[in-house]
Amino acid sequence: MDPKTYKFDTLSLHAGYQPDKNGGSRQVPIYQTTSYLFDDVDHAAALFNLERGGHIYSRISNPTVGVLEERVAALEGGTAAIATSSGMAAIFLAIMTLCESGDHIVASSQVYGGTANLLRLTLPKFGINTTFVKPRDTEGFQKAIKENTKCIFGELLGNPGNELMNMPEVADIAHNAGIPLMIDSTYQTPYLCKPFDFGADIVVHSLTKWMAGHGSSMAGIIVEGGKFNWMQNDKFPSLTKEYEGYHGLSFAEEFGPVAFTMKARAEGMRDFGPCLSPQNAWNVMQGIETLSVRMEKHCANAEKMVEYLMAHESVAWVSHPSAPDHPDYELAKKILPKGRGSMIAFGIKGGKEAGTAFINNVKLASHLANVGDTRTLVIHPASATHSQMDEATLKFAGLSQDMIRLSVGIEDIDDIKNDFEDGFRAAKKPKLVANK
Amino acid sequence: MKFNVSNEEVFASTGGRPFDKNKPLIIFIHGSGLTHMCWVLQTRYFAFHGYSVLALDLPGHGLSAGKSLTSVEEMADWINGVIDAVGFNQASLVGHSQGCLVAIECASRYPNKIKTLSLMGGAGAIPMNPELLALAENSDPKAVDLMMDFAHGPSGHFGGHPVPGLYHLNTGSMLVQSKEIKDTLGVDFRACENYTNGFEAAKKLDLPTLSILADKDRMCRLKDGQKLADHIKGSEVHVIKNCGHMMLLEEADQTLAILKKFILDKYPII
Numbered sequence: 158m159d160p161k162t163y164k165f166d167t168l169s170l171h172a173g174y175q176p177d178k179n180g181g182s183r184q185v186p187i188y189q190t191t192s193y194l195f196d197d198v199d200h201a202a203a204l205f206n207l208e209r210g211g212h213i214y215s216r217i218s219n220p221t222v223g224v225l226e227e228r229v230a231a232l233e234g235g236t237a238a239i240a241t242s243s244g245m246a247a248i249f250l251a252i253m254t255l256c257e258s259g260d261h262i263v264a265s266s267q268v269y270g271g272t273a274n275l276l277r278l279t280l281p282k283f284g285i286n287t288t289f290v291k292p293r294d295t296e297g298f299q300k301a302i303k304e305n306t307k308c309i310f311g312e313l314l315g316n317p318g319n320e321l322m323n324m325p326e327v328a329d330i331a332h333n334a335g336i337p338l339m340i341d342s343t344y345q346t347p348y349l350c351k352p353f354d355f356g357a358d359i360v361v362h363s364l365t366k367w368m369a370g371h372g373s374s375m376a377g378i379i380v381e382g383g384k385f386n387w388m389q390n391d392k393f394p395s396l397t398k399e400y401e402g403y404h405g406l407s408f409a410e411e412f413g414p415v416a417f418t419m420k421a422r423a424e425g426m427r428d429f430g431p432c433l434s435p436q437n438a439w440n441v442m443q444g445i446e447t448l449s450v451r452m453e454k455h456c457a458n459a460e461k462m463v464e465y466l467m468a469h470e471s472v473a474w475v476s477h478p479s480a481p482d483h484p485d486y487e488l489a490k491k492i493l494p495k496g497r498g499s500m501i502a503f504g505i506k507g508g509k510e511a512g513t514a515f516i517n518n519v520k521l522a523s524h525l526a527n528v529g530d531t532r533t534l535v536i537h538p539a540s541a542t543h544s545q546m547d548e549a550t551l552k553f554a555g556l557s558q559d560m561i562r563l564s565v566g567i568e569d570i571d572d573i574k575n576d577f578e579d580g581f582r583a584a585k586k587p588k589l590v591a592n593k
Numbered sequence: 594m595k596f597n598v599s600n601e602e603v604f605a606s607t608g609g610r611p612f613d614k615n616k617p618l619i620i621f622i623h624g625s626g627l628t629h630m631c632w633v634l635q636t637r638y639f640a641f642h643g644y645s646v647l648a649l650d651l652p653g654h655g656l657s658a659g660k661s662l663t664s665v666e667e668m669a670d671w672i673n674g675v676i677d678a679v680g681f682n683q684a685s686l687v688g689h690s691q692g693c694l695v696a697i698e699c700a701s702r703y704p705n706k707i708k709t710l711s712l713m714g715g716a717g718a719i720p721m722n723p724e725l726l727a728l729a730e731n732s733d734p735k736a737v738d739l740m741m742d743f744a745h746g747p748s749g750h751f752g753g754h755p756v757p758g759l760y761h762l763n764t765g766s767m768l769v770q771s772k773e774i775k776d777t778l779g780v781d782f783r784a785c786e787n788y789t790n791g792f793e794a795a796k797k798l799d800l801p802t803l804s805i806l807a808d809k810d811r812m813c814r815l816k817d818g819q820k821l822a823d824h825i826k827g828s829e830v831h832v833i834k835n836c837g838h839m840m841l842l843e844e845a846d847q848t849l850a851i852l853k854k855f856i857l858d859k860y861p862i863i
Contacts, residue, residue, distance in 0.1 A: 158724050160735070160742035162762060163750060172760070173752035177835075206609065208637040209846060210755030218757035226758035236764040383767035388656070406609055410656070413630045414767035415759055422758065 165232065165348065166449050173227030187439045188220040207403065207423070217426050221435035225442055229368070229378050232347040232445070233360055236383030237418035239426070240376060240438060244343060244363025245271050246431035247377030248310075251339060251361055253429065254421040256307045257395065258284030263301040263308075265292040265322055267315025267555045268341070270542040276310075277550075289553065292322040293484065299330045306334065307392060308359075312341040313350060313492070316528075317502050317538045317562040318555030319476040321485035324492060328356025335390040343367070343529070344498050348452040355492060358385040359417065366529025367499075370444035370451050374437040379421060383414030396420055402427075451531065454567040456496030461570045462563065466503050471511075471581040473504035473559060499566075500528060504559040511584040512537050512561050518583035521568065521576035533566035533573050594647075595656075598674040604656035605629060605647040605675075608640025612647070617862060618681045620672065621648040624690030624714070625785060626729075626740070626769040626778030628655030631689065634755060634845035635852060643862040649675065654777050661780035665691070665788040669698035676706055685860045687711040687852065689841055690813060691785050693821075694719065701794035709860045710802040710825075711852055714810055714838045716817035717791035717824060721782050730779040737769045737778070746809035746837025748844065755845045765839065795824035801859035802828040805851055807836040807844075829855065 163171065174185050193212045195201035203209045212218050222240050230238040241247040252262070264276050266289040276287040290297035292315045302309075309331045311322045324340065331338040337358035342350060346367045352360050362368060364376035387396045387409040396416055399405035402424060408416040426432060444451075463477045478489035478497040489497050505511045515535075516524050522533040526542055536542060539551060539558050546554060565573070594607050606629045619639055621632040629636075629648035640646040651668065653661035662668045672695060676684050683706050688696035693715025700707040728736035741749075741762045748754075749761040769778055802825045806818035815832065822828040831851045836844045 158722070158739065160738040162738065162742050171751055175747060175751050175753050178753060202641070203638060206637060206641050208641055209634055209849065210757065210759075212757065220757075223757040224752075227752040227754060227760050230758065230760040230763065231752060234763060235760065236767050237759045239758050383763060384770070386771075404609055405611075410604075411606060411609065411630070411633060413628065413655075413771065414764055415756075418758055419756075 168228065168231045169448050170446050172231035173224040185221060185224045185439060185442060187435050189435055191215050207406070215435070216430045216432045217422060219432070219435050219438070222433050222438040225433075225438040226378065228442065228445060229347075229362070229364075230380055233380045234347075234351050234353050234382075235360065235380035237415040238378050238380040239418050239421050240364070240378045240433040241431045242377065242433050243375045243431075244341075244361065244365060244377035245275065247361040247363070247379050248272055248341065249275065250421055250425045250429060250431055251359055251379045252280065252285065254417060254425050255337070255393070256285050259305060260285050261303050261306045262287040262310055263298055263306055264289055265311030265315060266290060266553050267292045267318050267320050268312050269316045270538070270545065272341070273554065274545055291553070291555075292320040295323050295326045295330070298327050302330070302334045302336070306336055308337050308339050310339045310341070312344065313352065314344045314478065314498055314500065315555060316344070317500070317542070317560065319478060319483070319500060319502050320555055321478055321488055321492070323488060324352060324355040324357065332356070335392060337385045344500055345493065346448060346452060348448050349456070349493050349495050349498060353382040353384070358382045364441045365527070367452065367455065368445055368448065369441040370448070370529065370531055372527060372530035372532065374440040376433050376437050376441045379418070381415060381417045387416055451567060452496065455499035455565060458567060458570050458573065459497070459499040459501060459565040462501060462565050462573065465574055465577075466501065469581065471506050471584060473506045476502040499564060501563040501565060502560055503563065504557060505561055505584055507559075507584055509537070509539070509558040512559055515561065515580040515584040519576050519580040521572055522580075528562070528564040530564065531567050533568060534564040536562050538562050596678050598671060598678045601652055601659035602657065603652070603675065603678070604650045606632070606636060608636035608646035608648065610640040610646075612679070613645050614680055616643055616645040617860060618645045618647065618676070618679070618684040619856065619860075620675065620684050620686050621646070622672065622686060622688040622692030622695050623649070623651065623654070624692050625781035626654075626774070628768055628771065630655070630768055631839075631841060635687070635841060635849050638849055638853065639856070647675065647679065653780070654772065661777055662784070663780055664784050665694045665698050666790070668695040668784070669702055672699045673703050673706065682706065683708050685709040685711070685856065687713070688715065689713045690715065690838065691719065691781055694785065694788050694791055697791060697794045697798065700800060701797040704797075704799070707800060709800060709856065710798070711805070711855060712803065712821070713805045713841055713848065714807065714813050714818065715804060715821055716813040717795055717821040718789065719785040719813060721786040726782050726786060729782045730775050732773055732775040732779065734770065734774065736774060737766050740769065740778070741765050743811045744838040746807065746843055747835055749837055749839055754842070761839065761842060791821065792824050795821055798825050801855070803851070803855040804828055804830045805833065805840060805848055806830065807833045807838065807840045809836055810838045812838040
């Protein structure tokens with residue numbers, strides 16, 4: 158006897174939506190509206206008092222966005238989700254739902270440049286400080302925890318260097334300290350890894366990337382695992398104590414496995430307002446419908462590119478967890494059995510000058526500040542996404558001047574390689590080849 | 594709120610409003626392995642509209658201390674103890690699934706205390722599938738997966754939770770797994786399996802009774818719920834279409850509307 162609940166590929170297409178409750182519309186309707194009629198005063202009061210579910214105002218929730226939220230929660234194995242206007246909005250909202258002024262975060266040092274700036278420079282303005290630890294330094298996470306630490310945060314595969322955090326061990330460290338592990342799983346998508354299966358408690362995504370997949374729409378999401386016991390200690394009073402903003406409601410007592418999401422929506426969306434537009438939610442869902450097939454092709458192309466780059470005379474080094482010489486090769490096989498993702502970092506011989514010439518002379522690969530598009534993308538992080546960092550911070554974040562970040566698309570692999578050959582040819586004699 | 598019954602601490606949600614001894618009491622009794630949280634889309638309405646609400650965590654469940662009670666009869670007596678402990682001499686009971694067995698047993702034992710019964714997804718007997726029972730008693734998470742499958746209809750399986758962003762199956766699964774499976778779900782399933790007095794208890798009842806049933810219920814099938822209702826004098830029956838066993842969440846608005854009408858009519862605020 159086995160459960161007959163729907164599986165990943167089916168959930169990608171159907172989760173969160175029933176046509177017969179929406180006038181038979183097979184596709185999810187786009188509810189392009191700011192607000193929703195109340196039946197009467199009692200109905201309005203019921204919605205504001207959280208007596209019943211429903212929509213009040215699209216900053217708080219929206220039916221189209223709600224389908225996306227349920228769909229991603231279903232795919233991740235989470236209890237609930239709340240979508241945001243971008244991945245950065247998701248990280249900010251998640252942290253502000255957890256932390257108060259005076260709190261502390263332990264974070265992986267190898268994170269997206271925007272995240273690093275938020276943690277390093279912006280959140281201290283709100284009295285929230287961060288200690289950074291290199292992602293492979295598992296013991297370092299333990300040592301960095303203080304009395305006022307409220308979570309460990311990291312990207313599973315660090316951006317851009319592809320260092321893999323030992324998520325199960327770091328989760329144990331967090332849980333022994335009575336705090337949750339928050340993972341940015343943008344690089345993996347739930348197709349490659351479900352962080353809740355490895356001990357994470359909160360997952361955030363930039364849906365803009367592989368989940369949406371087509372480089373058309375900004376979106377983010379927070380997903381709650383539902384296992385973390387907020388009431389085990391006194392570290393999270395805004396979740397466990399009576400909340401003035403809702404008639405003395407205790408989110409943890411009343412909502413248990415969805416307490417975090419309920420607070421993020423009731424407080425965070427109400428007060429900060431980083432809501433997702435219904436049109437963008439719909440666009441993201443178009444991408445999610447083909448997530449499995451795209452991720453398979455992304456990963457297959459990435460592995461071919463790793464082989465190609467490792468054998469190339471112009472390449473100094475390649476970092477991707479599918480490469481047998483990658484320090485996290487074995488761990489990646491365990492945590493990412495279906496594929497190691499399509500982000501590759503490599504060093505080009507000739508350093509920054511060669512890298513600049515390479516990027517300026519590829520034609521198929523797009524030079525831009527995004528990852529996870531269906532198209533192949535390249536960038537030189539030290540001069541773009543991580544350019545606000547000084548030399549020492551760059552080094553601590555695992556970046557070097559010769560590093561090129563490659564997001565492998567799903568074009569024909571031979572066309573990508575041919576394009577790279579043009580780039581490498583230019584990089585060999587950068588001063589002689591005219592830039593585009 | 595917390596209080597003691599038989600020297601063990603009990604947790605009950607009061608629906609977001611302070612507990613008031615001057616308002617009529619409604620007690621909500623959850624099903625096997627679950628907690629007070631499954632009632633959130635019913636309790637808050639009554640709490641905000643003139644009733645005192647207790648959505649209980651049975652002993653050993655959710656935030657209540659102690660060990661799980663091993664028989665429906667013990668649970669029925671414990672509900673009587675709850676009413677005494679909070680200083681009331683009467684209450685209305687609302688039960689779901691196993692909570693229906695507890696409610697009818699309690700009402701048959703304490704007819705002077707129980708004023709109305711509202712039964713959701715109930716049956717006169719809930720015999721367990723032997724494989725499912727064994728899995729639960731061995732704390733196998735597969736028991737929870739199977740329960741979530743059987744307990745949900747189309748809304749649960751596809752989604753479309755009334756509260757934006759919540760996903761039925763995983764929320765239910767985490768509720769059940771908040772404690773050791775064998776200590777809650779396993780004990781509860783065995784209590785259901787062993788309980789044989791449902792129809793006899795039902796025949797003794799003489800109080801306003803409501804049955805809310807669902808046509809896609811695979812845990813307590815519609816015909817079994819109807820059979821129980823047929824044993825209760827004057828029982829009012831409502832069937833929710835295209836819905837599974839977890840009607841209190843899957844079709845929360847319909848469920849609340851039916852419950853509101855019944856309670857306000859049969860157990861009004863004086």
